[in-house]
Each structure stands twice: as C-alpha cells, then as structure tokens.
Amino acid sequence: MLDPKNLFQNLERARTKLAQRRSNVDLGQFEQLYQKRLDAIRTFEENRALQNRLSQDFKKVARDPEAGPRMREELKVLSDRIRELEKEAAAAEAAINEFLLFVPNLPHDSVPVGESEADNVVVRVVGEPKKLDFEAKPHWEVGQRVGVLDLETAAKVSGARFALYRGYGVYLELGLARFMLDVARESGYEPILPPYMVLRESMMGTGQLPKFEEEAFKTDDLYLIPTAEVPVTNMHRDEILDGERLPIRYVAYSSCFRREAGAAGRDTRGITRVHQFQKVELVKFATPETSYDELEKLVGNAEEVLKRLELPYRVSALSTGDIGFSAAKCYDIEVWLPGQNTYREISSCSNFEDFQARRAGIRYRPAGDPKGKPRFVHTLNGSGLAIGRTIVALLENGQQADGSVVLPEALVPYVGVRVLEPR
C-alpha cells in the first residue's frame, strides 16, 4: 500500500509512475476521498475536544436540580452529533484504505521504462547455452524416460496441471530442497517451514488480495499459499522490530498452490506450470537505506544455486510494464532449457520497499536510537529456487544421447546418484 499522505502530496509523480506501469487507477478519486477525510477528522476532533471539556464541567453541576438536567440535555445533543461525525471520519478513512488496496506499487527510478516483457533488460548472462550434439528433448520426455516423472498418472489422480514424481524423482525433489536450504543458510538465512494455509489477513498483507482473488485456492476460510513469501513475510505482521536485528533473512521451503487463471493454453505440457509445486524462498526484512543493496545480494544468493548446479542462466531487470503489483523493482532469473531452446523463468527477486510493510504493519526502530520513531521496513523476496523448474532444467541440460541424465556433482550427496539411467 502506498503512503496516503505522501501520495496526496505527490500526486503528479504518482500519476507518471502509474502510467509507466500501465495502471488505470484514477487518482482524482483518491484526492477527493483524502480531502474529505481531512475535513471529517478536523470537525470530529474539534467537537470531541469540546465534549471532553464540557464533560468535566458537567461533573460539578450534575447534582444541581436546575442546571444538571439542562446541561445533560445539551451534552446529549453534542454526543449524538459527535457519534455521527466519528462515523463520517471512519467511513472516509475506510474508503481511502479500500481504494489504496487496489493501487499497485510505484516502480523505482532504476526500473527500465517499457510496455511489456519485451522491454525487460538483460543485465548479465552466465554460462553458455548448452549445445547438444543430438536433438534435445523436452523435460517431459526425458523425465518419463528415466522414470522420475509420471504425468499421465498425475492427470489421472488430480487432473490437468499436476506433477507426480517417482523413484529418483522424489530424491531429486527433496534433495534439491535440502541443497537450496543449505546454500542459503551459508549466507545467513534462517530456515523456516511455514504453514501452507494462511488467514485472509496474511494474503492481504503481502498483496495477493484483494485484487487477485481468482488466482488463489481457498478452503472455507483459509487460503492455500501461492508462495512461502506469504506466511514468512507475515511472521512479523504488526510488529516493531529492533533495528539491530536487520536485515532479517529467512529461507523457507513450502509447496505453492496456484490456479494459474488466465494461463489456459500456456505451458500445457510438462511441469513448467502446475497447480502445486515446491519452492525454496528467500525473504528479507531490511532498512530503506540498504534494501537495494540487499536486493542485489538476494539475487546473488539465488544465482549461487544455479552456479553450483552448473546451469546456464541470465538475469533480467523487469520493465515497468512487466513488474508485479506489489514490487518496486524486480529481477527475473531465467535458466537455459535446451529441450525448448529458450530461457525460462526460474526465480523472481523483488524489492517491495514499504508496500507490503505498510499493509502488514511491519516496522522497526532504528538501531542505536531507542527514542527514534518506528519506520516501515522494506521487504524483499525471491525464489531460491523453484524446485520443479530446477528439475526441468536439470533434465534438459543433463540429458545424454543414450537417454540417460547426468546430474551435477554438487547434487550427488543429496540425490545419491550421478546418473539417472533410462528404463
């Protein structure tokens, strides 16, 4: 959520920024609501102050048979009026919050201005896209052949867009999770295994709701998490953190559940886009002064996994037209997939600045200043990495002419074998 006061004072700048990200939000409406709120609060407070004073006076004459009842009548009129004014002020406040929940974050000045993902800027390419001396197959064929993926059975059990791992596929999945957790912990992240179901409040806090209701799976009153970002960021909801503790780093393993609404026809084959997948997620809470440095480090932490897995990849800065609702800046890491002859997103790392912190009420008291005002933290997160897509990359990059798959050295202790043999 944007800061209402700040927004009110910088409407033109916000209009420009929102236009860059192709938002059709009408800030004129906000301006009106905000002005209305100011007026309502002022009137209410003036009357309340008066009431507080008169109430004290009333105590002195309450028992007077003449003045007592008369003043009580007067105060009752004032009391009724104040009740109305209070409702008005509260309604104005609520209207503003309601409105702001649908306003996306403003892109940071360093974000490339553009219309769409075509305007994303590649900032570095690491490793050579692998050239195979035979015809590369897509992961669903490779995985089926070595017996780690069974998509027909997945469809039989759960319908379209599900993955079923079997045999070494299970060890690959769990081994990668453990591997990624270990890599992150080396860099100071505390491992977390969060609940997979969260309150509506938590989904609001990180910005999935209310705007993207149709993307989420839900039970009676709980939502299945679309990413561990939701439970982990909300761990500190409505808290004032000690500035000494920042940056706080968590690495979480969880399943993720997504409807993939609007993705009909895209990535229908394989496990690139499924309703349930596992992911290791990096989450940080940082001060505003350091959050952009922390973003670079976080991207580096995610890249470290790919480097150790010997997978070629590139990093792109998303343009204003492609950036997510809550993000101020976002990098995508895309891994090379020879079987599909393309780079494919495997991680998305964002700085949300105080957008989520404001929604979720996550503040900190600046270090070394016990009397300092609490300030909103900056929240960041990024995949480190999406496990299903990592398996896709390992299968496609490691495939051999004979149908086997050679895994990177670093994974051997985690999976138990170096080569997956065709069945």
Next chain:
RNA sequence: GGAGAGAUGGCCGAGUGGACUAAGGCGCUUGACUCGAAAUCAAGUGACCCGGUGACGGGUCCGGGGGUUCGAAUCCCUCUCUCUCCGCCA
C-alpha cells in the same frame, strides 16, 4: 467436540463508571556519585492521526467489532486468539 480461565504500553502487572491525563516494577535513555564500573539516587521513556516551519496544541488507541451512558480499560452483546482440564486423533 465439552467445561473453565484469560487478553492492559518493549516485557511483567494493578485497575469494576468521572483526577486513568493507565499505578507499580523490569528494561531502556540521560544526569548525579566514581579514576572507571557496579550498586545507589534523580529525571525521562508508547503508537497513530490532525494543525503548526518549530517549540507545542488537539484527538484516537487497554485483543477485534457493536451497544448502554452526558462520560467506558471498567457495564452489556458478539467475534477472534491464548492457557488449563476432559474427549478424539497423526
């Protein structure tokens, strides 16, 4: 699922209608004492909103929401969560 108890500032904890403008303690900050420290003493220590360049002034907040009242931390209704006991379960 049944029965009971509870939710107050960073923490502990008092508070059953008007001086609560939330006691007291812990913690923290500053000062005094000290060569320095500890101990001791003294003062200060919440969040948010509105107005003001500022000093400051005003308002709201005692788990959430609603109600009674001239006036609510305090009385009533309701919801949520926590704890204890019983039942059930991995």
